[in-house]
Amino acid sequence: EVQLVESxxxxxxxxxxxxxxxxxxxxxxxxxxxxxVRQAPGKGLEWVSSISSSSSYIxxxxxxxxxxxxxxxxxKNSLYLQMNSLRAEDTAVYYCARDIGLDVWGKGTxxxxxx
Amino acid sequence: QAGLTQPPSVSKGLRQTATLTCTGNINNxxxxxAAWLQQHQGHPPKLLSYRNNxxxxxxxxxxxxxxxxxxxxxxxxxxxxxxxxxxxCSAWDSSLSAVVFGGGTKLTVL
Numbered sequence: 001e002v003q004l005v006e007s008x009x010x011x012x013x014x015x016x017x018x019x020x021x022x023x024x025x026x027x028x029x030x031x032x033x034x035x036x037v038r039q040a041p042g043k044g045l046e047w048v049s050s051i052s053s054s055s056s057y058i059x060x061x062x063x064x065x066x067x068x069x070x071x072x073x074x075x076k077n078s079l080y081l082q083m084n085s086l087r088a089e090d091t092a093v094y095y096c097a098r099d100i101g102l103d104v105w106g107k108g109t110x111x112x113x114x115x
Numbered sequence: 116q117a118g119l120t121q122p123p124s125v126s127k128g129l130r131q132t133a134t135l136t137c138t139g140n141i142n143n144x145x146x147x148x149a150a151w152l153q154q155h156q157g158h159p160p161k162l163l164s165y166r167n168n169x170x171x172x173x174x175x176x177x178x179x180x181x182x183x184x185x186x187x188x189x190x191x192x193x194x195x196x197x198x199x200x201x202x203x204c205s206a207w208d209s210s211l212s213a214v215v216f217g218g219g220t221k222l223t224v225l
Contacts, residue, residue, distance in 0.1 A: 044216060045219070047213060047215065102162060
């Protein structure tokens, strides 16, 4: 079964850091571009970042550029999002999603930035 | 980053047909088409259609997508209570080098 499982969310103070992980299974992880997408409470979907299959191409939304870093470990079938200098507006459910077509999604992990 | 434009809400009756729209530009929808996602409250999004009208396995034929110029459409026929959800369109924007989303359309089945 194709599956994505996010972890690493939690409560963090403004200015703090958090590292999210996404464990992939059931498909050849190393063949796919991967993405992080977030959804603030009661709001729509917001793309955060994408990384190509071999990590050659990395893209970020303007809202997180310079603060977040996406990475992957194809040997471990895992995707990561290092989040630094967190702000209240980063509070959201963070999803990892497969491919530019966003064809497979995890259940998400919740990040709350609050003092 | 500029997003795609979707109507905030659409209401239709049971067994009727709903058509949701998503307007972008030549760099996103007009280039490679759009994907459509369905999200029920409290659940992650689910892909309904990609690159205009390619349905993943398991997605009902009642969902069909199309594109005309820079506008993508999702048509849902024979509306059922379980179709009540939020629907998002998305596309890769070659000018922004970013994925762009629409703001979402809340579909109510009366």
